[in-house]
Amino acid sequence: NAGVTQTPKFQVLKTGQSMTLQCAQDMNHEYMSWYRQDPGMGLRLIHYSVGAGITDQGEVPNGYNVSRSTTEDFPLRLLSAAPSQTSVYFCASSAHLPQGLFFGQGTRLTVV
Amino acid sequence: DAKTTQPPSMDCAEGRAANLPCNHSTISGNEYVYWYRQIHSQGPQYIIHGLKNNETNEMASLIITEDRKSSTLILPHATLRDTAVYYCIVRAHTGTASKLTFGTGTRLQVTL
DSSP: OOOEEEEOSEEEEOTTOOEEEEEEESSOOSEEEEEEEETTTEEEEEEEEEETTEEEEOSOOTTEEEOOSSSSBOOEEESSOOGGGOEEEEEEEEOSTTOOOEEOOOEEEEEO | OOOOBOOSEEEEETTSOEEEEEEOTTOOTTEEEEEEEEOTTSOOEEEEEESSSOEEOSSOEEEEOTTSSEEEEEETTOOGGGOEEEEEEEEESSSSTTOOOOOOOEEEEEEO
16 A cells, blocks of 8 residues: 655755645545644644545645645645745645544755 | 644653643534654654544553543553654544644653
């Protein structure tokens, strides 16, 4: 079982560049979400989705877009990267409640 | 979702039980208590969850008070590999269930 797969693992961007962080899960989970983790801040929810075609904002959505065209994939797009978006990004998925979240191994993004 | 309060750090001797407290005094009747941990910069790992009864699995035990306003995660025989940040979160069973937010957790240091 692959679980939740995130690509790339590491990325360096220049300010103003755009990119997409990929997240895929093979567990047929309906719920998927993106978090960012900064030192001393814990995990903060960026966007989430309760199923294909449905997305919603979390705590810190500005500067990020998401889409959910399939159950398996939930990409996170940075439209115009800023140094403030330097962080570790985690994707997670879950089946219907009350099951727990499964997390990917993270993408470490640096914006210079 | 209800807010949670955890001590920022705790120490535990290897082989001893580690008891990690969590306060969730505003928890609603349909909200579950979940525990996760994060080792180094890896993705968070699900440990256990419960609604009102005590729960046990191969990793840990979860004790929830009768009024459900607090809970304790118990690692019965802590090892050095249990050194991690432990997150206590609450999650509703319906409605905004998917909007899950992590706090800053408790950093558990297991020592020889």
